[in-house]
Amino acid sequence: MSASPDRIKEVNERYHDATADSYDSKWGIDFGPVGQDQVTGKLRKALGRRADVTFADGLEIGAGTGYFSLNLLQAGVIERATATDISPGMLATLERNASDLELEVRTAAAEAETLPFGDESFDLVFGHAVLHHIPDLRRAFTEFARVLRPGGTIAFCGEPSRYGDFLAAVPKRTALLAAPVWRRVIGASARDYEAETDPNGHRLEMEVDVHAFSPRDLRRLCRDSGLDEVRVRGEELLASIHGWTVRTLEATAVPDDVPWRWRNFAFRSYLALQRLDHQWLEPRLPPELFYNLLISARKPGA
Numbered sequence: 001m002s003a004s005p006d007r008i009k010e011v012n013e014r015y016h017d018a019t020a021d022s023y024d025s026k027w028g029i030d031f032g033p034v035g036q037d038q039v040t041g042k043l044r045k046a047l048g049r050r051a052d053v054t055f056a057d058g059l060e061i062g063a064g065t066g067y068f069s070l071n072l073l074q075a076g077v078i079e080r081a082t083a084t085d086i087s088p089g090m091l092a093t094l095e096r097n098a099s100d101l102e103l104e105v106r107t108a109a110a111e112a113e114t115l116p117f118g119d120e121s122f123d124l125v126f127g128h129a130v131l132h133h134i135p136d137l138r139r140a141f142t143e144f145a146r147v148l149r150p151g152g153t154i155a156f157c158g159e160p161s162r163y164g165d166f167l168a169a170v171p172k173r174t175a176l177l178a179a180p181v182w183r184r185v186i187g188a189s190a191r192d193y194e195a196e197t198d199p200n201g202h203r204l205e206m207e208v209d210v211h212a213f214s215p216r217d218l219r220r221l222c223r224d225s226g227l228d229e230v231r232v233r234g235e236e237l238l239a240s241i242h243g244w245t246v247r248t249l250e251a252t253a254v255p256d257d258v259p260w261r262w263r264n265f266a267f268r269s270y271l272a273l274q275r276l277d278h279q280w281l282e283p284r285l286p287p288e289l290f291y292n293l294l295i296s297a298r299k300p301g302a
Contacts, residue, residue, distance in 0.1 A: 005135035009086060009111065012133050017089035020065065022255075024093075026247075028267050029067045031074070031101060039071040042128070042157040045233050045282075046294040055124035056080065059147060061112050061140075061156075062130030066094040066105070068157075073103050078124060082117075084110040112140040120149045129158035132211040141225035150301020154227065157294045161234065164291030165212040168244045175248035182249050188257035215287050218295045227297035234290030237281050239273040241291075246270070 003011075019026070029035065047053075055078045060069045063083035072078045083105050085091050091107045098105045110116050112134045125144045134140050144154050160168075175182075183190060215232040222230045236243075246266045250258055277290075287293055 008133070008135045013086050013088075016064070016085070016087035020087065020089035020093045023065050023090070024067075024097075025255075027067075028270075029065060031066075031070055031097065034271075035067065036071045036075045039068055039128075040075050040077060041278075042235065042294060043072070043077065043126070043155055045235060046155040046157055046231070046296040047153065048231055048233075048296070053153075054079065055153070057122045058082070058124040058126060059115075059117070059122040060084065061125065061127040061144070062086070062133060063094055063107075063127075064090050066097045068126060068128045069094070069105060070097055070101055070103055072126075073105070074101065080104075080106075082106045082108065082122070084108050084112075084115070086111055113143060114139075115143045115147055117147045119146055120152075121147050123149055123152045124155065125152070126155045126157075128156070131156055131159050132213070134211075137211070137221055138224065141221045141227075145225040145227055145299055148299040150299055152299045152301075153296060154222070154299075155294075155296040157235070157292070159218070159293045159295070160212045161288055161290060161293050162212045162214055163288055164240060164293075167291060168240065171241050171245040172248045175245045176252070179249055179252040183253050183257075186253075186257075186259055186262050188253035191252055191254050213293055215293060218293060222295070222297040226299070228300055229296075229298040231296045232287050233294045234282060234285065234287030235277070235292040235294055236274065237277050237285070237290050239270055239277050242270055242273050 016023075023029070030038070054076065057080050058069070058072065058078035059082045061084055063069050063085050066083060069078075069081045069083045073081050081103075083091065083094055084107070085094070086109065088109050091109060094105065095107060108116060112130075113136050125148055131137065131140075148154065180190075218232055219230045222228075250266075282290070
């Protein structure tokens with residue numbers, strides 16, 4: 001991590017504010033049955049034997065547009081949700097999504113290292129693809145433990161592994177080389193970021209990710225903050241290669257030029273590879289070989 005904590009936070013806030021309106025479409029976020037199955041499946045992998053527990057009060061760190069919070073509420077996994085994010089723009093989009101779904105969510109613009117909540121306020125502290133954005137992880141995990149009730153649980157999914165981060169470079173480079181041919185086939189024009197009114201979202205994307213993890217890193221953060229029953233799993237190998245290929249291709253094209261048939265194919269093939277990873281690779285390979293890591297731990301007590 002070469003940038004200062006203040007710079008990391010500034011870049012993350014600016015980038016996520018700039019991309020909040022298009023975030024759901026870019027990442028294929030769904031708030032229907034598909035999204036609920038994805039989110040509950042990831043949480044089940046992270047929690048293991050605690051997967052079927054219903055949590056009264058859940059706190060999401062870096063909630064973005066509500067992918068985890070809103071789907072967990074709809075699935076009945078959490079009864080009450082509090083969503084935090086460093087980006088006011090993301091929280092505004094989350095609130096609109098919640099209103100459309102007729103869900104009640106409390107939101108707060110907050111940094112993970114200084115949570116504005118009392119001790120022992122939540123039964124579940126969770127997040128998706130957020131830990132790798134946080135400058136001071138030790139302080140953040142101390143805060144997670146502080147706001148957890150005794151016996152409470154943390155669960156974080158979608159965190160890049162060191163090997164997975166290295167692996168993602170291959171499909172990205174390959175997709176960039178293939179992009180001109182791909183655009184001709186689907187009839188899309190090349191996207192000119194320099195000509196766009198606000199290109200900051202694209203430019204800042206390279207700066208927002210500041211960590212990649214080994215399972216040992218995540219276990220140590222939990223134990224140093226007083227959490228136990230630490231569990232680390234790996235997720236997505238083939239699906240992540242496919243996902244990075246698709247996202248890199250699509251990023252080179254004018255968004256409105258990408259046809260629905262391509263997007264439908266890309267999404268369905270991604271789900272098929274997710275199932276293949278889950279059924280065949282995840283039970284057999286060590287977690288550090290996958291692109292994503294999932295972690296859960298428990299606060300000692302009642």
